[in-house]
Amino acid sequence: MTKIRTHPIDIYGNQFNRTGFVLVIMVGTFLTIINQTLLVTALPKIMDDLDISAVNAQWLITAFMLISGIMIPTSAFLLNTINNKKLFMVAMFSFAIGTVICAISTTYNMLLIGRIIQAIGSGLMIPLMQTLMFLVYPVERRGEAMGLVGVVIAFAPAIAPTLSGWIVDYFNWRYLFYIILPITMVNILLACFYMRNVINLNKPKIDVLSIMLSSLGLGLLLYGISVAGNIGWQNKITWLSCVAGIIFISLFSHRQSKLTQPFLELRVFKSKTFTLSTIIVAIIFMTMIGFEILLPIYTQTLKNLSALQSGLILLPGAIVLGIISPISGKLFDKYGVKKISMIGMFILAVATFPFFFLTEDTATWWIVCLYSLRMLGMGFVMMPLATAGINALSNSLISHGSAITNTVRQVFASLGSAVMVGIMSAAVTKYSNSYGGTTMTPLLNGLNKAFMSGFILITIAFTLCLFIASPSKEAK
Template identity: 30%
Template structure:
């Protein structure tokens, strides 16, 4: 990697030339400290914050029914606890790269950890649905900043030739946290109190911030960097509109005027954002990173993986609880082995990346993921828990092998001074792809389930007593309806798994275009300088 150095003192002296364009601040560099911190220690500090912020997404979903009961609200109302968080993330993630450059990555990370802990405490103290929604928005603001800043810092502190191993550990927060969330959340909800899922973030945030102050670089930010107001308004409007349409499409109707208008506004706003970013001198996010095909391809693959990960994490627990009658904690225990498999394989995949590059771990991992998802097409009401546990663990092998090599290979293709913007796009892709994919899969599931109910000759509403036969006949009719509904749900879910498997096969093809071979050595330091 080529670096620019100052001219030697012996160079001929001449008057400096004036440039018509303003001079931009140099990329943030860290001033040396007396004792260096091994990069592995600094990485573990970043993993802690990343794990906490991502875990909060899946762990809260388990507590939604308990919150609904305590607050005494409808299903539509309680869903805004998750929807508001997603919408706020969509707005704040694009700003994260600018905040990291403005405040300095280390300072932005510490402030975000403390703010996330405060927001979590407020959520735990919420007294009604309105206060909970407001506090979830406040929690989402630092929650969206942490992943972007943390990923940027990983590429700042880790030598290029060790980035695969580092990202293998970093990936524990991205993949392992959502997978382990249902187990931890299920236990807290079922045996303690749902408010503890928020309060548990407070001590983690405090300890994480203290560790960050001690072991992370705390360089000053670029004070002269302007904020791209027009770009922010465009991308915030676009992402907010699309996420709102996808979140409410099922209840409002996918062809309803509000949803169609939101989708149209969202797409137009994102197109306007691209135009603005290509014209301004200091863009909020540098869209020119998409010139690097390796990075663009990695985002496409991350979208495929996000759909596969969060789709299964959402629908399989639904299958277990609605069709097979498992409780929240037992469902989490059944899903725990896949989380363990991913946690073990993440560092292994990182080392494989360092030696062989991203292509082959991605191809092999996505192939395993596609096969494992295809095996889920045979789910039935009588599927044994042992069989399902093994299939999910097998899928987890593919996810664990593929995720971090894909992400690492993409961001490694971007110049060092554009990593912050690339990491922001990376997180936007993860959030929007999981939301869009889940919305599309939910719509498909509902359509297929309705079709199955129609084909079976069953009504699509709960049977009501017609006055004949008495309570026993009504109970029998209700039981038969429940069986038909469960069978229709399982059949629709099987179709959904086949669609997801097909999408993953497309990812296998794209993975062949990734780089093969180890990344060139950077000669960077093995310690963090601050």
């Protein structure tokens, strides 16, 4: 009988503690991801304190998403150039420095700079975690590994608004950063003992033009999508930015096909499983972000609930997702992706459908149940599909696959909020012209139309799931 190795080994052949390694990488990524949505419910207090407009305040979130999105593709190159322990430290120290600047900031510009420095670390940490988790678990346990990744990627941004709402209601908004900073420093200290180098470096030649094309393309595309929710898709700034971004991304893609050592290896899209799973997960993530934005609008505007109460409505769903993600990962290891994803998509579709029939009198408990059921379905779909996609790649392509998956997810997350809020706004404007003796307010009609768009997206993702085949569990 072959002896099963229970401990992973680093690039030097030394065994190390997987539990400590995983804990350090998960806590570090959780801290960086939670900052994506941490300021959502704190913006009004920040606006009052720093005397800034809503547009400027929104840039504290938009800039974070932009810089983080730009950094993600660069991570594939850095993971093959710098040893992963050093890269982890760089990312965490960047995040820590940004957090200090945010905590002590007395002006808007200072706070914005702090957010940008935070985002550099965040953009590196997301694909870093996914790549490292794949490499320290054997193929037959990668579902379990990605279940843990799912807890971080989905749970952190979902719980952040509730946490933020509670803190800003009782303390100064700067405590959002004061609380995170000591946890970050403790995690850096633990990384000194538990982090190990597990990636064999091939040190590809740096291609400055690829970096420029990637940064310009993603930056312009994400900017265009981000501002669309405020100024509309018909605005010249929106579509010119998006078109320019797509052109630069196309030039970047063309260049990668000509390089002997691509900055970002796009050959991963030759895998049908990887391509389909990436698209499906991105669509689902798109609806998740859209719903997280629309539901607070509904509960605060039409049901007159506070920001904290609104956040608490989302909390049970976030907890359900956090619990089910590791469970679905183990089920994936046992049953494969096909059965798990189809069950999850069915639950997700059933739970999404009632949202476009909401009224002002819809019971809050019913909303909580539906949203929690949506997150249950999401937990059965996102990480198993993401695992199947990465499993379809060779080990040498995992870092590139992780970078591409997270880049697409970042773009679709921004697209989700812009599209669904845009549909709501357009429906509100159209319905306002005929609003008179009807019982439905324009805002409620707009929300229903936006939720309907979410159901259509889920239906598309459901259909694509039919073409996913359970890959063999051979080591790549």
